[in-house]
Amino acid sequence: MCSLSYIFTLYCQYVGFNRFCLDKHETITRGTWSSGEVSPGLSDEECGGGGAGGGETAAALLARVRSLGRRGLVAEYEEIRARPPHGTFHHAKLPSNLAKNRYTDVLCYDHSRVLLSQTDPDDPTTDYINANYVDGYKQKNAYICTQGPLPKTFGDFWRMVWEQGTLVIVMTTRAVERGRVKCGQYWPITQGSRVVHGDFAVTTEAIEHEDDYTITHLLLTDLRREQSRRVWHGQYTRWPDYGVPGGGSAQPVLRFLHLVRRAQHLALTDLGDAWAGHSRGPPIVVHCSAGIGRTGTFLTLDICAARLSAEGALDVRATVERIRAQRAHSIQMPDQYVFCHLALLEYAVMHGYLDSADLSGFDDDNEDESE
Numbered sequence: 355m356c357s358l359s360y361i362f363t364l365y366c367q368y369v370g371f372n373r374f375c376l377d378k379h380e381t382i383t384r385g386t387w388s389s390g391e392v393s394p395g396l397s398d399e400e401c402g403g404g405g406a407g408g409g410e411t412a413a414a415l416l417a418r419v420r421s422l423g424r425r426g427l428v429a430e431y432e433e434i435r436a437r438p439p440h441g442t443f444h445h446a447k448l449p450s451n452l453a454k455n456r457y458t459d460v461l462c463y464d465h466s467r468v469l470l471s472q473t474d475p476d477d478p479t480t481d482y483i484n485a486n487y488v489d490g491y492k493q494k495n496a497y498i499c500t501q502g503p504l505p506k507t508f509g510d511f512w513r514m515v516w517e518q519g520t521l522v523i524v525m526t527t528r529a530v531e532r533g534r535v536k537c538g539q540y541w542p543i544t545q546g547s548r549v550v551h552g553d554f555a556v557t558t559e560a561i562e563h564e565d566d567y568t569i570t571h572l573l574l575t576d577l578r579r580e581q582s583r584r585v586w587h588g589q590y591t592r593w594p595d596y597g598v599p600g601g602g603s604a605q606p607v608l609r610f611l612h613l614v615r616r617a618q619h620l621a622l623t624d625l626g627d628a629w630a631g632h633s634r635g636p637p638i639v640v641h642c643s644a645g646i647g648r649t650g651t652f653l654t655l656d657i658c659a660a661r662l663s664a665e666g667a668l669d670v671r672a673t674v675e676r677i678r679a680q681r682a683h684s685i686q687m688p689d690q691y692v693f694c695h696l697a698l699l700e701y702a703v704m705h706g707y708l709d710s711a712d713l714s715g716f717d718d719d720n721e722d723e724s725e
Contacts, residue, residue, distance in 0.1 A: 398632070401489040401496075409667030412702035416711055419695050423716055431691035434675060439682040441465050450479040454510070456501045460644040462486045466680040468498055470513055483510045484645070486681040487637065488653060491660035497653055498637045499681040501645040502527060502537025509552025511540055515585065516554060516576055519629075519636040521621040524614055525589040526640070526648040536643035541572055541587060553578050566592045566599075566606040569613070586617040593648055598689055604697035608704065611656055614638065650677055650684030654694045659701050666707070670694055 410418070422430065445451060446461035455461060461484070468485040472478060483500065484507075490496025498518060502525075503511040515523065527536045542549050542558040549556050555575040562569040570587040590610050593599050599607045622635045629635070642648035654677065658668040674691065677684045685691050702708045 398492050398494055401492055401494055408672065409661065409665065409669040411667055412662065412699070412707035415668065415670070415695070415702070416699055416708060419699065420713060420716070424692055427692050427695060428688040430671065431685070431688045434671065434678070434685075434691075439463070440679065441682065443682075445479075445482055446484065448479055448482070450477070451482045454482060454504070454507050455484050456504055457644050460484075460501065460646060460683065463680065463682055468500075468514060468518070470510060471517060473513075483507065483514055485514060485639075488677055488680045488684075490634070490653075491657050491664065493632055493634050495637055496634065498639045499645050499649050499653070499677075499684070500639060500641045502529075502641055502643045503540045505538045508538060508540045509554065512551050512554040512556065512574060515639060516574060516583070518639075519631070520639050521586060521635060522614060522618050522638045523585060523587045524638060524640040524652060525587065525642070526593050526652055527642040528589075528591060531594075537641070541570065550577070559584075566590060567610050567613075584621075586621065588614055588617065593642075598651075598693040604693070604700045605704070607655070607697060608659075608701055611652070611659065614656075644686075646681060646683045647686035647690060650674070650681065650686065651690045651694060653677055654685065655697055655701075658694070658698050662698070662702065662707065663705070668698065670698065 419427065441463040443461040443464065445464055445467060446455060452458075463486055466486040466488070468483060468487060470481045470483055473480045485498050485500035487495040488497045488499050498514070498520070500511070500514075514520075525537070529535065529537050529539050540551065541556050545558050545561050547558050553576060555577055557573040557575070558570055559573050560571040567588060567590045570589070572585045572587055573582055574585050575582040588610065590599075590607070592606065618635050618638060622629060640649050640652055654670065654673050657673050657677075658670055662668045670691075674685050674694070685694070699708070699711045699713075703711050
């Protein structure tokens, strides 16, 4: 017998809340978020993690993973990656916006991009940020996938968080990895500290350090309106620059995913009638460095886990394809695609959808690197 934990160990060795304070007269509604161009023709019910219908049980997923092995899953991923992006990147390529992109080859689609309020009536490019809406399980625009903020875009990032009514931010990178800056330090790292970015002040109220992640409770203040809101910031700190989360198990990542969902739920509960939007809340902002590799992996796990819990079925491939249709190049490398399958099998065992997950003969060779 070859346990799932053992497969994870070999695989990973190889690849190396809080109250949301609103002005008593302010109500946030879904209509304030979207440009109206996102997910044309799809309803919330059709956002099932790859489209309505289809999917497979956890047992069928296990059988398929056993049959394909690692090499088969990699081949499946390469089929997905071979398809060119379907969409345009005109706004991301405008001269005034080029410096706002962290990487020249990671641009955001026009059709699903997040539009900021235009701060300069004479400069329409002030509505640009490298960020895209992505649908979740039975929820349009459940996430905002974005790059790690640059110092010059810190103000834009917090403006987006404010305008979208975001309660939760998920960060799956360290600010510096292997001596390279992966993300700017856009929030204060010490308790009680305060920084100002553009029209917004950010104060760190409390910090919780765990082995695999750090939770920071932030107070975001719009200096123009003198209104404040609390934002939950979760940073997963043990997702390596080149590889997938290690340790022989996906349980730390799955626990973190649960914490993210719990934070969103508690924040919505605190809001009560002040929130007038979707029952699952405003978009969760998710970013790594480029906003495609680790970010896309996190979304795939969250969407598939939610669907498995609700329907007893999931569809990893269709979910990845749907995410890539809204945030180009998401799930950046083959090992991330393989990790999604292994992690979801572990999730299925943890939650009783499978008694065990024997992967005898699973080919765990991997020479790829990921974000």
